[in-house]
Amino acid sequence: MTKFKNWLVRFFSGRYGTDSFGCFLLILYAVLCVFNAIFHFFVIQVITLLIAFYYLWRVLSRNHYKRSLENRRFLRVWQPVKTEVKLFFDRIRYSKTSRFRKCKHCKAILKLPNKKGKHSVRCPKCSKLFDVKI
Ligand SMILES: [Zn+2]
Known part of the structure; x- marks a missing residue:
């Protein structure tokens, strides 16, 4: 058991892990899985698989610099969208x-x-x- 544990520790040490872009990919993957379970589109199934592999590849990547650059680019696009969505729900929440x-x-x-x-x-x-x- 300790051999397996040591192998796991060595395998995961130095890997990038997950970040905001990774969380976004996971949520997108889950949404597409639900969508695909209802409508059964082959193209959506392929896209879902590609997203899953891309997510795993990012998590297991050792190139921290490039993954953090991708995350920064994602956040540059995502932050304004997130702010607008939050404002939309705040307008509804505090409308009275x-x-x-x-x-x-x-x-x-x-x-x-x-x-x-x-x-x-x-x-x-x-x-x-x-x-x-x-
Ligand atoms: Zn002002």
Whole structure:
């Protein structure tokens, strides 16, 4: 048993492991598996397999530099999408108590109390005053 354990330790030492891009690939793999279980498309099945192999290849890769570059490129695309999705759900979640407005100077999103009328607001990020209508 200790031989197997030592082999496992040697096999996995120095491997890249998983990161945000890996988690995204796993979630995509799971979604495509569910989709494929319902609709049975051969092309989707092949894509699912390719994603699984690509994920495993990334996890077992020893080239940390290239894998982290891939992850950085993925995050550069994913972060704005994630921010927009979070804002969309926050708008629904706080629709009765708050309104979301963009600062005219720095484009920061502000969550303002839902009081009807025209208000003067100071942005907490850039500290500039601007008028908003709710
Ligand atoms: Zn601002």
